Amino acid sequence: MRVKSGSLDIAIKAVILISVLVFIYFKLGDHQQSLYDLGTLLKEVLNREYKLLLVVIVMMPVNWAFEAVKWKMLARSISHLSFFQAYKGVLTGLGLGFITPHGLGDYLGRIGQLEEKNRTHLIGAVLVSRLSQMVVTGVAGLWGVYVLFGIRMILIVSGVGIVAVVALFCIRKLGPFVSLRLFKIEKLKPYLDVMIKYNRLDLLKALGYSLLRYTVFSLQFLFMLEMFLPKVSLSLKFAGISWIFLSKSVLPTFNFLSDLGVREASAIFFFEKYKVAVEPVIAASLMLWLTNILLPTLLSSPYIFNLKLSIK
Numbered sequence: 563m564r565v566k567s568g569s570l571d572i573a574i575k576a577v578i579l580i581s582v583l584v585f586i587y588f589k590l591g592d593h594q595q596s597l598y599d600l601g602t603l604l605k606e607v608l609n610r611e612y613k614l615l616l617v618v619i620v621m622m623p624v625n626w627a628f629e630a631v632k633w634k635m636l637a638r639s640i641s642h643l644s645f646f647q648a649y650k651g652v653l654t655g656l657g658l659g660f661i662t663p664h665g666l667g668d669y670l671g672r673i674g675q676l677e678e679k680n681r682t683h684l685i686g687a688v689l690v691s692r693l694s695q696m697v698v699t700g701v702a703g704l705w706g707v708y709v710l711f712g713i714r715m716i717l718i719v720s721g722v723g724i725v726a727v728v729a730l731f732c733i734r735k736l737g738p739f740v741s742l743r744l745f746k747i748e749k750l751k752p753y754l755d756v757m758i759k760y761n762r763l764d765l766l767k768a769l770g771y772s773l774l775r776y777t778v779f780s781l782q783f784l785f786m787l788e789m790f791l792p793k794v795s796l797s798l799k800f801a802g803i804s805w806i807f808l809s810k811s812v813l814p815t816f817n818f819l820s821d822l823g824v825r826e827a828s829a830i831f832f833f834e835k836y837k838v839a840v841e842p843v844i845a846a847s848l849m850l851w852l853t854n855i856l857l858p859t860l861l862s863s864p865y866i867f868n869l870k871l872s873i874k
Contacts, residue, residue, distance in 0.1 A: 611789040618782045622853050625778045626652055632694070632771035633672060636687040639759050641676050651675040653862035654869065660859065665692065674869035686757040694768040696811050698776045703808025709801040710832060779854060780807070786850050790842035802832045806847070825851065 607615070626649065634648035643651070655671025662670065669688050673681050760768075783803045787794065809828035825847045833843045 607789045614785050614789055618785050618850075619853055619857075621778055621782050622857065625775055625782070625854060626656075626858060628771050628775040628778065629691075629695075632691055632768055632775075633687075635764070635767055635771070636691055636760070637672075637676075637684055639687070639756055640680060640684055643676075647675065650862070650865050650868070653858050654865045656855065657859045657862050657866060668692065671869075675865070683756055686755065690757055690760065690765075690768060694765070695772040695775070698769060698772040699807050699811045702776060702780075703804045703811075706801045706803070706805025706808060706832065709798070710805060710835065776807075779850075780804075782854065783807075783846070783850050786846035787843070790846045791838065794838055798836060798838075802829065802843075805832045 627645075630645060630649035630652045633652055634643045634645060637643055637648070651672040651674075653671075654675055655668035658667030658671045659665075661667065669685060672688055673684055676684070780800075780803050783806075784796075784799055787799045787803070791799070806825055806828045809831075810824050813824050813828075826844050829843045829847050830840050834840060
């Protein structure tokens with residue numbers, strides 16, 4: 563029985579890994595023309611800005627390192643992870659995101675790398691991690707909303723953002739209410755109980771790490787835009803970046819697309835209004851996706867074979 567179980571476990575992991583690689587292949591095929599255009603632009607850019615491109619690539623592991631540190635901190639109530647274990651879980655979740663609906667792969671990847679029997683109780687920790695990043699992205703995105711739509715829309719979005727921040731800091735009281743009283747589902751309690759264990763300092767740390775990470779990948783995007791659109795003002799670039807990341811966070815997507823389509827659509831929507839050439843913007847966005855999403859996904863694909871698939 564153990565042999566059969568072990569063989570089935572390996573087979574499932576192999577199917578997952580192959581599925582990830584197949585989706586990557588088709589995703590790149592869908593954007594073949596964009597990749598061709600990107601290659602043409604890169605030949606020009608590399609001649610003058612290759613150092614800036616290297617900086618962006620070097621910043622990639624820093625980006626995910628902040629997420630790993632945040633995950634390590636939030637998971638400590640159940641699992642005392644090393645930095646490497648936390649990093650591995652984050653990257654595994656990123657890879658599984660290629661073949662799962664939005665967000666699900668993140669949960670599976672992080673929790674599936676843990677040894678603890680009650681590791682599924684950390685679902686709430688992943689939720690807090692994602693919510694803290696969304697709060698930072700939402701607040702920063704107000705600048706892009708203001709530039710696009712003016713003061714009325716920013717007031718509406720600000721109201722939603724305030725509600726999200728209040729919800730994050732009231733999570734000790736909201737957790738049991740949402741899981742038990744509202745939905746009356748007792749089975750959710752063990753998975754969300756971890757959320758009420760965080761004090762305000764923990765939540766502030768989570769927001770701090772989220773802010774650091776947001777700063778890193780925003781600077782990466784800014785450097786990419788500087789490479790492809792050096793004549794566009796910094797203020798407009800920052801506004802566009804905040805709008806694109808906000809759109810990527812709030813629009814319902816499936817990670818079959820790995821949010822690439824959302825990036826492109828939101829970039830076109832924003833920069834076309836200001837008569838900025840769309841092709842360089844898409845090229846910069848695609849290059850950021852290749853650096854921050856595709857590259858670490860490929861590097862982390864062997865970690866899929868370390869997943870613990872049984873639910874305990």
